[in-house]
Amino acid sequence: MATYAGPVQDLIDELGRMPGVGPKSAQRIAFHLLKLPKEDAVRLARVIVEAKEKVAWCERCFNLSEGPLCGICADDRRDAHTICVVEEPKDLVAVEKTGEYRGKYHVLQGAISPIEGIGPDQLRVKELLTRLDPEGVTEVILCTNPNIEGEATAMYLGRLLTPLGIKTTRIASGLPVGGDLEYADELTLGRALEGRRDI
Ligand code: ZN
Secondary structure, X not given: OOOOOHHHHXXXXXXXXXXXOOHHHHXXXXXXXXXXXXXXXXHHHHHHHHHHHHOEEOOOOOOEEOOOOOOOOOOOOOEEEEXXXXXXXXXXXXXXXXXXXXXXXXXXXXXXXXXXXXXXXXXXXXXXXXXXXXXXXXXXXXXXXXXXXXXXXXXXXXXXXXXXXXEEEEOOOOOOOOOOXXXXXXXXXXXXXXXXXXX
């Protein structure tokens, strides 16, 4: 692929590091940005900087948070004895939308994927284990995606948690296999939560 002069190539290189953006898409986005009115490009740059400065990870559940604790961890009205384990903050949002869940969450920030070299150590698994005792957790719901990585992650966590005497459940099947939680409609995901089973 042709290379461009300094700043243009820098832009293409940076965009090419985004997930799911190949060299061709990176080039297309770069030229789109270069054609934008200057104030539009500046606004985009500013929201990126602002998001990076203001948003961090909740120090308890690793959800997105503007303070040390996210809104859900800070909410005393939620049932602290149940933790719903999800892969990413977007999955937490999907579960919240069902309106069926009143417990807390734990965001793994990914799923086990040998192909991508992601093992349990790259995920927030240790942090989940250290929460169980102090928070008096009695049930962990494994709400990882219904695909190969999500199932492998749920199986791994199940083997870890069950011997600890924690009731460990997996959301019911019925979700589109190979899909992502975020694409499941609220009713289906709500039913999958309700129909969760011991593993
Ligand atoms: Zn939190």
